[in-house]
Amino acid sequence: MADLTRDDVLKLARLARLQLTDEEIAAFQKELSEVLQYVAQLDNADVSGLEPTSQVTGLKNVMREDEVIDYGVSPKDLLALAPKKQDGHVKVKRMIG
């Protein structure tokens, strides 16, 4: 794995919705490259015949009845947490432009 370029870092930052300063871009270019070099040791691991593990409980499709359970939290309580709201809705900035 080659070192990350400045453009690589900017592309990742855009995907992650993260504005970075010039100092952060330079620092991440170096630090992320180091971490990727470290994890590259997995390239040589023999994993033939093995499947990936994404969870360890062995639980499958845990189901429950489709019913409303009152946990004492109202939509009003949750809406009250929003930085901006209007007429019972969360208010956000315009999406285009």
Added chain:
Amino acid sequence: MGWPSIADIAAKVRAGELKASDLVEQALTAIADKREYDAIIATTAERARERAAAVDAAVKNGEALGLLAGVPFIAKDNFLTFGAETTAASNILKGFTAPYQSTAVNRLEEAGAICVAKANLDAFAHGSSTENSDFMVTKNPHDKTRVPGGSSGGSAAAVVLELAPFALGTDTGGSIRLPASFTGCVGYKPTYGLVSRSGVVAMASSTDVIGPLTRTVEDTALVLDVMAGRDPLDSTTIERDEAGYTDLPTDLAGKKIGVIKEYMAEGLDDGVRDRIHEAIEKLKAAGAEVQELSLPSLPLALAVYYIVCPAEVSSNLSRYDGQRYAFSAEDAVNLEESFSRTRALGFGAEAKRRIMIGTYVLSSGYYDAYYRKAQTVRTKLINEFDDAFANVDFLLGPTAPHTAFKIGQNAHDPLQMYLTDIMTVAVNLAGIPAISIPAGTSDTLPVGLQLMAASGRDRELLAVAKATGALL
């Protein structure tokens, strides 16, 4: 003044010999007296006093009270709790008031325990020293120039400073065991799924667990007993052991213990190695059958973890977008800029670093090479643990290769900081239970001994840890 055992405190509260109100004041006074260690972000004093008064009234009225009646505790600040903000020690959650509580805290409260404060941590639990807290660095109670370990460093320091009889932590890659090792207390990482994660700020969902930090294994067992078991609000929870986690047998005779060869290899501090060897000799003398055992893929665990963990972190932190709750940047012109500005101003350096790494390893073209490969090596690790536990009941090694390091020592080298977790992360990837118990000191700093067991064998692990602790 020190705290009695948790069982003693609760029994005396139930008998009317101790008042919950006095216990809460004792905790709040200790917190105020030890403020210089920066273990605590905020107290929940008002709510704690109300709850203590209710417990004392219930005792007076002859009502039945739970296993933890009147016992004060401190929650790491990534547990949603009433009575104070829940910040995860991050600027992006500063000012956030939880609309509901975590299941773990609810269960402790139902048993009569009283949350008195929220403990400092590395922001979002990303770190091994609490230096990544957006607010302050917790100091090690044994040496104020050193870190307490992390990410549950505030919780560990709080227990060792006796601010409360126990504290809650979370362990995603070692965040309970490592600070327990660095500060000299007991830190327990249960089997994955044994304690509900509902209402706890998510870090890496496939390895996150919740556990206690205490002064003794008995205290840990009692707290776990109250918290463990299925929760309809967390579908990854598993059944608790029918025998419970208290009244532990302490016979070591015939117990088969494997010493992990890879954890005793070069790179281990001499003082740590000596303490672990002394513990092994004592276990043998007590009748345990101790043998050396190799898990050849263990040296790869940290590389697996630093792919899997950032990948899950980047997904879990995507919810912090400044629209529905908590911090929101004011100066954006459109929605996308509002997301990007909020996250730029609200996240600290380590959260950003993990988001970036996670985004990279999950991105199109790299997913197979990094994430899928890491998850497949994870299977290899799990198979090696399974093979080991076919031969021995428990695995043993140090919790960390060294004792607590100086504040600032690793601050500018993220990879060096990640290496602190080298002996703890494999357990999280495999989902098995593990515990760190105090095993003496090296140059006056605490050394932690780590014991592990197969998934679901938490009761057996606590029993052997209690017996081992009695020898050290």
